[in-house]
Amino acid sequence: MNIDRRLALMLLAAPVLFILAFFAVPFGVVVLESLHTSGGAWGMSQYVKLFSSWFYLETLWFTFKIALWVTVASFLIGYPLAYYMTRIVTSRWLRRLLYIIVITPLFTSNIVRSFGWMILLGRRGLVNDTLLATGLIDQPLQLLSNELSIIIGMTYIMTPFMVLTITAVLQNIDTTLEVAARDLGANWLTTFTKVTFPLSLPGVVAGTLIVFTLTVSAYVTPSILSGGKKTVMSMLIFQQYASIFDFRFGATLSVTLLITTLLLITLYRLAGKPCARKPEQGIAT
Template sequence: MELDRRSALLLLTIPLLFLVAFFAVPFFVVALESLRTSDGAWSLAQYAKLVSSWFYLDVLWFTFRIALWVTLASFLIGYPLAYYMTRVVKRRWIKRLLYIVVITPLFTSNIVRSFGWMILLGRRGLVNDSLMALGLTEYPLQLLSNELSIVIGMTYIMTPFMVLTISAVLQNIDITLETAARDLGANPLVTFFKVTFPLSLPGVIAGTLIVFTLTVSAYVTPSILSGGKKTVMSMLIFQQYAAIFDFQFGAALSVALLFTTLVLISLYRVFGKPRSRKSVKEAAA
């Protein structure tokens, strides 16, 4: 037992050292930098500047609003697809083909995919041409350089993460629980909402957390698809560091974004705890 404990601690040493060296220490440096002024004095002036301006607060709210829309859209697309891949498709080679289709976009750069959506959503792009050909609109719609274009592009990029996370949980759910619910008189819809969906909540929570955090910190896709007309926090932080050279305020924006994200994630995990297997069995009965 003592040897196993030492082996576990030894295995954890390298990951812990990696986190300390490349996350904890840089974050500590950034946090300290955010508490200083341009002349080196210690102050909360950077945070006062942040909370006293509606512009920065609006950018922060816009960033989280985009992340929420992308998370919701990824869930609405990803859950049915994950369910179809794990529960409906029976042939193994078709499942493998679907998984390949889902993960293939991950091997392409975000820059390439973002420019692809610029072509699709342009005034003479495939989407507008299709809408006009179907008679749904007489003029090309403004689908680029707005919030909608960012949500569409980010949803396309983030949906594979949602699908893979949820499908990993769905394929491990004991199918006899669903069979028991059906034997007790539950129809397929009731069985899904009373048994399958509650048991898949760990995958839903993990998937939504992954999508939300990745979207909050995204830079390339929002900067390309917004056309410079919309600003998210990652773009604002980059401007402070690379264009304005206000490192102290850039650090304050970084800390504020990370702190707000951690608070939202903590609240989500507290109020979004999945039901236990025992409670699901009782509900099915």
Template sequence: MTLFFVIPLLMVFITSFQPPQGNALKNYEEVAGDVYFWRVLLNTFRISLWVTLITFIMGYILSYSLNFHLKRPVIRRLVYISAVLPLFVSNIVRSFGWIVLLGREGLINDTMISLGVFSAPVQLLYTDGSVIVTLSYVMLPFMILTLNSVFQNINPSLIDASRDLGAGPLVTFFKVTFPLSLPGVVAGSLIVFTLSVSAYVTPSVMSGGRLMVMPILIYDYYMVELDFSMGAALAMMLLLASISIISVYLFILKRYTR
């Protein structure tokens, strides 16, 4: 951790105070005073929150069904393998797969036109929606893996006891199942959110250069502008903002679970 995380992070932090010209705080003054950087940051968090919400809903439904409704072991294994198999494929390959699906002559447009839903091809690709959908697909296995590990440790006798005492399915879910699965929800949400915030490949491929998020902006300053100090300042800005949001999330959750 010290060698591969703490030391590189300290180097980025020090570099952010070393602009080619001006005082040491020049980069942070420029970031704080320019609305463009804040818009990019908010856009990054907006997309990441949507991805976290979508993966939570889909991942929870799938993991819950996998552990409490699918009884045949063979089917459970097949569903589980199908859910985590995309992890063995590169993000670039998966993103290009969605380009084929969402293109103007892609499978989705062709299907909708043949069903009469669309009268002409609709712009599905290179939009915020295409980035959110593809990122949700990329991040979904992480949510499923995290939730599934928690569901496997829930004692089924607790659910049976709740129903024996007269609680209906909804009461049992909200009073027993969901509170017991909350550690998985927290861990899965944090993993998906942090990975989405730092995602570079999927937003750059699926937006076609029309959507700017912080990882792309940081990359441009490092590799295109060759302004390492500004790139480092933006990286620190993203890190501090992410830590702040996660801290607020954990604080609210802690008060809720008391």
């Protein structure tokens, strides 16, 4: 074994041990815990309990539905903003200012941001007061304690991750490719759809995966903005561990959420492979 290989193994040793100690081993414990019955014997009764109840299945579906909507909303907001920052803005100081504006919310606690949205979306909050003052509505809208409030709050929290991920890819795309497309007669829309967007797909895929997985596991924002009227899987898991003290069923919920998320991510990656192709050559009007 040469020196370079030994050095590489030594450098890999620390992160591998860290992953084993703080992820693999705890996850293995959780999996084993979920395979025990309430009496302590081995069995699948906890999974039978989960999949035989519509309440838990509906909660699982609601969790992924929220994550999907947040991912779509973050993409629709984040991609144009990332494109504007990397392609439209030419001033260096203005671009830095936009980066600061995007990054600054990440330094604020999710709890603070969630309570901020409670103030904005309340019956006497800024949104309802503005709509009432302009005469667009006659009575305050119910914007809190529902699915919409969770989507709004989570989109606000997750959009910076989408922007930063897509921006990192867009700023590394060779602009001469876009110039060449325009020289060949392509308009802005054709250049974007045939060159820029396909080349930025790695950032889109990475951003959507980050937003989706973080939203699926989010606890603070859904629990605050839902007002207890809507339940996601993370809230159920917390209840099982902290309130009911049913660690075995809490482990079952955790394993089911993780495995289902990994399965959906795998299907998403497989479905996205055919789309990850190079821009078409010979662009013409």
